Amino acid sequence: MTASNSSLQAVVFDWAGTVLDFGSCAPMGAFVRLFERFGIDITIAEARGPMGMAKWDHIKAVGSLPRVAAQWQQQFGRDFADADVDHLYEVFTPMNAAVVPDFADFIPGALETVSALRARGFKIGSTTGYNRPIMEVVSKIAAQGGFVPDNLVCAGDLAAGRPSPLMMYRCFADLGVWPPHTVVKVDDTGVGLEEGLNAGTWAVGVAISGNATGLSLADWLALTPAQQAECRAAATAQLKAAGAHVVIDSVADLLPVIDELNARLARGERP
Structure with missing residues (x-):
């Protein structure tokens, strides 16, 4: 097995609720x-x-x-x-x-996380439940803010959307990465995680910034610590039930998970 096959090469992000639009509102x-x-x-x-x-x-x-x-x-x-x-x-x-x-504000820490991944040599892919006409608006705003992934696969581009693996297969081809276990899918929805799992990738759920909690950043910050803990537990359970290997609050917490998954790969573990 080559070195590239035993360590992560790419992260494929969802958009709304994962990279921007806190709460997927x-x-x-x-x-x-x-x-x-x-x-x-x-x-x-x-x-x-x-x-x-x-x-x-x-x-x-x-x-x-x-x-x-x-x-x-x-x-x-x-x-x-x-x-x-x-x-x-x-x-x-x-x-x-x-x-x-x-609703196009970046989720806190998203740009920094993507920048750190790029510095490590990662390819950055993206899939979305949005169609091309909507993404023409979103991606232009995101690019002005500094987020330009290496590819974009939209709902409607292929014969089937989530939870089928077809959009992920397109990512593998666009990014030139394989095998699937060297790729991480990051998403705030069950079907988005299943898209990665069905393609054979690692799946990381984001519990707080996306649909599973469904609160704007201001509404989330207004909760008491006890209320936040309750939301976190419910969202984490929901994403774990969909098959997430790891669940984090938001993409701001992703880098330690990348290290963890690389360690698991090195031990011979696979998604």
Whole structure:
């Protein structure tokens, strides 16, 4: 086995809730307003449920919830169907693209962590549940702030999105890295972690900065230590249940985990 095969070479980051948009807040209001526009009431919890999926799949999942499907049936006199998902998706993309600039602040420590990884020679990949039109807005803002990953794979680029491994396979090809156990996937959602696991990579969950906790930075900081501990425990359990090898608060805590995973690889452990 070559040296490159026994140590980590690349980290593939999710975007919202992982690198920027603390709490993964941008899509939430857009989802609620989207269904509102069609006379359907959904809660933030219902909107958050499928987070991390491609947005078309996310809309279908929300619309298929029994409470939401019943409202749709009552409103339109028919079942919620794929044609409806297509229509909602067309309306959703510009709505989400319009709000993402308001939620594009970097998660504290994200830029420093990426910079430190690059200094160690790591490739930096990225996948997202956002589609290309939304990411054209997000990536431009991120680049102005100093985050330019080596690649970007969006929902809709390939035949299947998360939790399939296809976007990760594209990352391997774009970054020129293999085998999968030399790659780490960092994500705030279960399906995003599963995307990495299904591709054979290590999976690191971020519990506090993303969808699992679902609070803005200001709201998180306003909690008491006891409340924070409760949120952390619940989010950690959720991400561990999805298969995360390690769970951290945010990407600011990633570097020691990279060292830990390298040590595990050196001992012959694999994801």
